[in-house]
Amino acid sequence: MKAAKTKPQKAGIPGRRDLVLDAAEELFSQRGFYGVTVRQVAEMAGVDVALPNYYFDSKRGLFDAVFLRRAEVLNTQRSDCLDAALSSAEKAGERVAVKDILQAFITPVMEAQSSHDPGWRNYCRLVAEVNSSAVWAGMMTSHFDALIAKFIDALRLALPGIKDKDLYWAYHMLTGALTLTMADTGRIDRLSGGLCLSGDAPDAYAHLVDFFTRGFIGINET
Amino acid sequence: MKAAKTKPQKAGIPGRRDLVLDAAEELFSQRGFYGVTVRQVAEMAGVDVALPNYYFDSKRGLFDAVFLRRAEVLNTQRSDCLDAALSSAEKAGERVAVKDILQAFITPVMEAQSSHDPGWRNYCRLVAEVNSSAVWAGMMTSHFDALIAKFIDALRLALPGIKDKDLYWAYHMLTGALTLTMADTGRIDRLSGGLCLSGDAPDAYAHLVDFFTRGFIGINET
DNA sequence: GTCTATACGGCGATAGAC
């Protein structure tokens, strides 16, 4: 795998390895792993058919690399946001607010989805796709579960007395709603007659945070 | 398309057309449209490679037929459940309860997913897959939107004064949570250490109804 | 090392022969 090492690039100008990753990201996010051919990726990236395999060993290796690239960035952002929320609450001598936890969980995704970089928007769709199929469950687990456990622990702190089972089911629903928002299928636009816009990530995620903050707190009040 | 007409079959014994549909349903639900080959479908159904194309014109036609077959059944069930809830409330001279509406929306899905018929369980996963990708948004729209509009209207009645935008976003989150539950990826099982089981549909959907009933009502109380 | 051109065995959907 020595060809797969990250080659530092002089500021800004992307190397061909990144061009391949970008093209693969876009195509995989639109049509899934099986719906994309290595030839299409190569063509979109403007490179030879054999180059993706040279860098990533196989189509599957390419898929993994695409998924991994931004997972690391996203995990760091979310983890940092959570740490900030936890320590600011500690400093104030208060319990962390559920809303702050959910915001730490969701804001980095919201920013990714409303980013100017189309790569981030594609990546959000890709994660949604991966999270919706049992075939790729292992990828979600290995890249995201550690972080998720950290958030669940924080929520348990914020909601003393909550039953673990209720907590996990609530998280399941949160992640379902989040996943559909990331999938950005445009369906809510049509259903709502343009009242709600998948493209308006800040609006979508503001509603998401509010709705689930009330939802989580509500569990403990019943 | 005369070959595609439904040929009535003597009680119970499925014709080859249905064998093809069943096999396609299982495979498509596991690996998506592009991840399945017509040859695999034919082999699983125990028929010649060309038979699926004979019945359904193309691979895409087969996919549509699989999706349509149970959509009709599910739509009828959900619509009937909603009508029952609406008319029983009317008879009692009361407003419909949010919970009854959500139950009408969700119970038929829950029964499908916990059915003895593996075909229904496969179908739930297929719908989840289709609903998670922009590529298939049109299929969701054409098969389900009429029914969804009916549910949204009912919810508007049950929640007087709710802003349409809030209502649609709440529906979006509901359907996201529902979709992930239907996808049955097994991830919540692992995350929760076995406390929550995707296989236990009644438990999953009971939590779903409770959580979202509170969520919808809560919108109007803030 | 980085990359291209090309070749290969295999499987894809499906049209047309039967």
Added chain:
DNA sequence: GTCTATCGCCGTATAGAC
């Protein structure tokens, strides 16, 4: 209603150009 033949595209290995 069934099967077979066809043709194109698939992922990937490899040889060698730069």
